[in-house]
């Protein structure tokens with residue numbers, strides 16, 4: 001059973017609300033397409049049949065109970081696990097046999113659930129390492145500091161000294177330090193205090209309002225419904241539902257059937 005969501009999700013900005021409560025963001029053609037993807041980890045068959053599209057300029061939420069294969073799907077897209085069957089197309093290219101560094105250079109930024117920051121390096125060094133295509137622009141840094149002011153405060157501090165929330169802000173900043181064609185974000189609010197959840201949601205909403213394409217795993221359904229346009233639900237290594245977030249958000253029975261959510265969590 002998924003945990004009940006704390007009511008910590010900030011309201012959309014005035015500009016976003018101005019489009020009207022029922023406004024759906026325009027959904028472009030698929031930037032990423034998975035078809036029949038199967039992944040083994042060791043001798044375990046984890047993904048059996050994963051297929052979905054990630055449309056350009058929208059936020060696609062990847063949802064499902066614990067252990068159904070969401071993280072494995074992101075890692076397979078990133079080339080960190082090898083797809084033993086099926087295809088993964090990104091911007092028209094088949095990437096399922098590419099190594100991770102080539103996938104990153106093609107424009108996919110990844111924020112892993114584990115954050116994967118370098119504890120002995122400073123915040124500045126961690127952020128700089130996130131830039132795969134050249135020097136970091138001051139304009140981009142200023143934007144990151146506006147999203148996460150604490151990043152500037154701790155700029156010269158070893159990342160290992162940061163709190164859990166600050167580490168998550170750093171992990172996001174590493175992916176956001178350059179404009180990517182696609183952002184893969186794995187459970188960015190997991191284990192964070194409500195005020196930090198709010199900061200993280202605001203940052204991702206800011207990114208979304210710039211027209212970014214995002215595929216995000218999120219267990220907090222309040223966060224998922226606040227940010228998501230499209231939704232893909234997985235169970236037992238396969239996709240069981242695809243559709244508009246609004247359709248899932250408005251249907252408590254569907255949430256219970258697909259993800260075991262109770263009314264409290266939705």
Ligand SMILES: Nc1ncnc2c1ncn2[C@@H]1O[C@H](COP(=O)(O)OP(=O)(O)OP(=O)(O)O)[C@@H](O)[C@H]1O
Nearest residue numbers: 041042044046064065066067068069070071072073
């Ligand atoms: N390194 C590994 N070795 C063996 N099994 C693994 C490994 N990583 C993941 N698994 C298994 O693969 C399955 C899918 O895991 P995955 O982390 O992709 O699920 P998830 O949907 O992201 O779950 P959660 O929401 O709990 O993070 C689980 O049964 C998990 O135990």
